[in-house]
Amino acid sequence: MKSTGFTKVTGENMSLPNSSDNSLVHQGLVGGNGRLLSVHAHPDDESSKGAGTVARYVDSGVEATLVCCTGGEEGDVLNEALNLPEIRENMAEVRRQELAAAVEIIGYQKTYMLGYRDSGMKDSEANSHPECFAAAPLDEAVGRLVEIIRVERPHVILTYPDDQSGYDHPDHVRVHDISVLAFDAAGNPEAYPEAGAAWQPSKLYYTPWSRARVEATHNKFKELGLESPFDERWFKRPSQDHRITTKIEVRDWFDRRCDALLAHATQVSPDSPFWFGLPRDVAKDVYPWEDYILARSHVSTEFPEDDLFAGIYDCQHGASQLGAGCNSEAHRPRQLSDRAV
Numbered sequence: 001m002k003s004t005g006f007t008k009v010t011g012e013n014m015s016l017p018n019s020s021d022n023s024l025v026h027q028g029l030v031g032g033n034g035r036l037l038s039v040h041a042h043p044d045d046e047s048s049k050g051a052g053t054v055a056r057y058v059d060s061g062v063e064a065t066l067v068c069c070t071g072g073e074e075g076d077v078l079n080e081a082l083n084l085p086e087i088r089e090n091m092a093e094v095r096r097q098e099l100a101a102a103v104e105i106i107g108y109q110k111t112y113m114l115g116y117r118d119s120g121m122k123d124s125e126a127n128s129h130p131e132c133f134a135a136a137p138l139d140e141a142v143g144r145l146v147e148i149i150r151v152e153r154p155h156v157i158l159t160y161p162d163d164q165s166g167y168d169h170p171d172h173v174r175v176h177d178i179s180v181l182a183f184d185a186a187g188n189p190e191a192y193p194e195a196g197a198a199w200q201p202s203k204l205y206y207t208p209w210s211r212a213r214v215e216a217t218h219n220k221f222k223e224l225g226l227e228s229p230f231d232e233r234w235f236k237r238p239s240q241d242h243r244i245t246t247k248i249e250v251r252d253w254f255d256r257r258c259d260a261l262l263a264h265a266t267q268v269s270p271d272s273p274f275w276f277g278l279p280r281d282v283a284k285d286v287y288p289w290e291d292y293i294l295a296r297s298h299v300s301t302e303f304p305e306d307d308l309f310a311g312i313y314d315c316q317h318g319a320s321q322l323g324a325g326c327n328s329e330a331h332r333p334r335q336l337s338d339r340a341v
């Protein structure tokens, strides 16, 4: 298969894509476990959104793939201790190393860099860089993601919500746009025929930042007499909570998420009140879930869900919990319906 511009890296072993290395993904899923793919904009987004969920699924045997659309070249050094010229001048490489450390902690087995440049914040100079993600032809970016989906054949895809009015970074908006288009196109053999054999993922989820989480955290700060990092702007963001279909309990994976965030040493200060203002033992109980909106589904499911793989396995043996497959060959995942949610 001809690669269209992205780079596959695996953990700390950064290497160029090996297009013949598809033996695993072309075996199909016979009694195996689920596959999950997350699409993120910049290095560190994979740690701040859904990291506990991915860590939990990896521990249950799911194969997890990360697609990071940009190199995060425009990220400011937010940790004063590391605000050094040699780091600022080498931002792309530094962030690549930080990403490698974070994915190792979370447990992603594979990481793909989609190959675009960070577009910077809205209305910044970086928006006009010719290689930036936001300026890339939509069709090209969707094609790259379609190829990765067809190679990795995920059952579940996680991406950003349609409503990002609370934080409308151009790259985050673009992540949403290409994910939705690629989710549909990957399963259509007539779309991007050069990108491999069609594969239709079963479910597409959005990752909202729930109001319930903000409120619970804000209230805990106040209860402990600490200054809350959540100001009025947070409460003016439109709430998406009524759309949440799925809650994944991640209390026991909270430390993994914190450690992954800390691996992004230039972006996340250990003194950040936003990330670490509450003691860890308190913070992990404040809101021990990560929330999702099921945006598209080709399988039947019931709400509320507590498993992203609910409905994907047709197994009577209870083996489908949290994406773990049944060992019986008869229990391959199947498409139960075409109902769009």
Ligand SMILES: [Zn+2]
Binding pocket: 041, 042, 045, 169, 172
């Ligand atoms: Zn980002």
